[in-house]
Amino acid sequence: MGREEQVEEREVLDSIFPDEITDISDTEYRISVKLDLPDDGQHDEDEAPEPPTIILHVRYPDDYPDEAPILDLSPLQNVTPYPYFSVAADKAQLLRGLEDTIQENMGMAMVFTLVTTLKEEAEQIIADRKEAAARVHEEALLAAEREENKKFHGTPVTPETFMKWREGFLKEMEEIRVREEEEKLAELKKAKIKEPVKLTGRQLWERGLVGKVDEDDDSIPTEQLETLKIGA
Numbered sequence: 001m002g003r004e005e006q007v008e009e010r011e012v013l014d015s016i017f018p019d020e021i022t023d024i025s026d027t028e029y030r031i032s033v034k035l036d037l038p039d040d041g042q043h044d045e046d047e048a049p050e051p052p053t054i055i056l057h058v059r060y061p062d063d064y065p066d067e068a069p070i071l072d073l074s075p076l077q078n079v080t081p082y083p084y085f086s087v088a089a090d091k092a093q094l095l096r097g098l099e100d101t102i103q104e105n106m107g108m109a110m111v112f113t114l115v116t117t118l119k120e121e122a123e124q125i126i127a128d129r130k131e132a133a134a135r136v137h138e139e140a141l142l143a144a145e146r147e148e149n150k151k152f153h154g155t156p157v158t159p160e161t162f163m164k165w166r167e168g169f170l171k172e173m174e175e176i177r178v179r180e181e182e183e184k185l186a187e188l189k190k191a192k193i194k195e196p197v198k199l200t201g202r203q204l205w206e207r208g209l210v211g212k213v214d215e216d217d218d219s220i221p222t223e224q225l226e227t228l229k230i231g232a
Contacts, residue, residue: 006060009109028059033115035123052082056118058111065109068102084129097121
């Protein structure tokens, strides 16, 4: 009786999958299951990857359908890998997903139901992974946006942050002052020019310049005094 049911199911499957089913022996065959995936809008029509195809291998034990069929999965050969899915990597998960369907259909022809379940399981795996990838991408965009917004909000001013800023500002100003003095001194040395000599009050008096400047003012450089004397 089992063999009769096997032959009958095989004939029905041949009418449903005329181009997808291939016999291996009287009790073994394989069915190509091409997945139907919605357009996610991420690729141009010419650049969209080809949806994956799963090869379902079916072998009848002697007591099928009272005994579960022996199943295996393989990918098409020499095809471009599809994002978010791999028959080899997802094989164990897909076969586990068929176990409940097998138990629910024991004693009945079940291969068509197994093909339908397999197709739905694979398509759901891809949909879940696309959704997860989209969430990760969206979170990355939001994180980048938050970082960008920080540039405009700045750091809240508190007594602690102000004192820290002030300390850094004063330190920076002192470093600039020291650097400028060092650069000035280096330029003077390079040009072999000394700082102008300043005259004391007595020196001013001795040179007859007492009436022109304050005797206690010892801040006038020699170069300026020479100019005054020539002008006089």
